[in-house]
Amino acid sequence: MEPATQARLSQLRGNAPAKRHNARTVAALTGNPGCARRAVLDAAGIDKNALAAQVGFPAKFGQSQFAITRGNSFEAQVKANGYAQLVRMLRETLGLDIEEVGSKDLETVGGNESQELRHIRARQALQAAVEGREPLTFLDHPLLRLDVGGNNVYLEPDLVAFHHDGVLHVVEIKSFAIIDDQADGSKVAAAARQSAVYVLALRRLLGDDRVSHDVVLVCPKDFSNQPTAVKIDVRKQLIILDHQLTRLARIESLVELLPPGVSLDLATHTREELLTTLATMEARYEPSCLNSCEMAYLCRHEAAGCTSALGATVREELGGVETVARALELAAGRAVPSVEENDAAAMLRNTARIYGSVAPA
Numbered sequence: 001m002e003p004a005t006q007a008r009l010s011q012l013r014g015n016a017p018a019k020r021h022n023a024r025t026v027a028a029l030t031g032n033p034g035c036a037r038r039a040v041l042d043a044a045g046i047d048k049n050a051l052a053a054q055v056g057f058p059a060k061f062g063q064s065q066f067a068i069t070r071g072n073s074f075e076a077q078v079k080a081n082g083y084a085q086l087v088r089m090l091r092e093t094l095g096l097d098i099e100e101v102g103s104k105d106l107e108t109v110g111g112n113e114s115q116e117l118r119h120i121r122a123r124q125a126l127q128a129a130v131e132g133r134e135p136l137t138f139l140d141h142p143l144l145r146l147d148v149g150g151n152n153v154y155l156e157p158d159l160v161a162f163h164h165d166g167v168l169h170v171v172e173i174k175s176f177a178i179i180d181d182q183a184d185g186s187k188v189a190a191a192a193r194q195s196a197v198y199v200l201a202l203r204r205l206l207g208d209d210r211v212s213h214d215v216v217l218v219c220p221k222d223f224s225n226q227p228t229a230v231k232i233d234v235r236k237q238l239i240i241l242d243h244q245l246t247r248l249a250r251i252e253s254l255v256e257l258l259p260p261g262v263s264l265d266l267a268t269h270t271r272e273e274l275l276t277t278l279a280t281m282e283a284r285y286e287p288s289c290l291n292s293c294e295m296a297y298l299c300r301h302e303a304a305g306c307t308s309a310l311g312a313t314v315r316e317e318l319g320g321v322e323t324v325a326r327a328l329e330l331a332a333g334r335a336v337p338s339v340e341e342n343d344a345a346a347m348l349r350n351t352a353r354i355y356g357s358v359a360p361a
């Protein structure tokens, strides 16, 4: 990233420490690649949770403290005794003959927390493992790096990389249950998207043939704390992720559009000032934002009455009709459509006729 862009983003964030990306935030970012507001806030490392709360539209998702604690204790259990349970599950799930288990935890580097140093150390360990220079089976918490909109972001390493015969597999440990071989589809899909972020970052570091598209998801089995593992093919998620990342606008061009000197420092700005600054960043609200972005309630409030806020399908079908009020007028035949509105108006009148004729009197 250009130093000037870096300086503008840092000014925008103010004195607050930068929030780091993780696989979930990168996966969510690619879910709405056209949103300039999110791209700028994330590139600046702004705490969107705190910002949304300060402007009066707090986010309503995220893990409870209970779920976080439960997740941490399940993860510790899976990794206990030199990864013994994990080795057994990987043998069964991937059908591999795993004999020796060497591991390295890359969470910290001799007390030095520099991200660059941690990333270099992770890269060296991963390369040494796949090239057979070090007998490492598990590499825990490797800090990875990925280009997001022209900005190299570090991914907080909620990851275990499993190495066998020169190939790495991503292992995701999650605390939602697999009951009777079934799990919540939306949670599995989210885990697959996050794993794909890790696979992509690892492939860009080591090469495509060094990182498998089969990831291993480890979850509690039924209603017990007993772990079970399933294999997930993330090729589809990889294609989408790669495509969406290349579509993300270059962060430089978005930062250039910001008025000079603006800041979102929560400690020094009023709610009104924060809202004024946010209004300079174009949002592209869609219903899926409610599950993936902390700013969703503010953006939904701003987009109220716009047809685009009803989702991509409605936006496409009502192309040219900007507001719900206008759509209702066209449907009722109370307004003359413009040339751009002609197709949508005909469809709206037809729909109104059909539903009007079958509606009970």
Ligand code: SF4
Binding pocket: 032, 035, 036, 037, 038, 283, 284, 285, 286, 289, 290, 293, 294, 295, 296, 297, 299
């Ligand atoms: S909630 Fe707002 S900022 Fe977040 S992705 Fe959606 S439109 Fe963009």
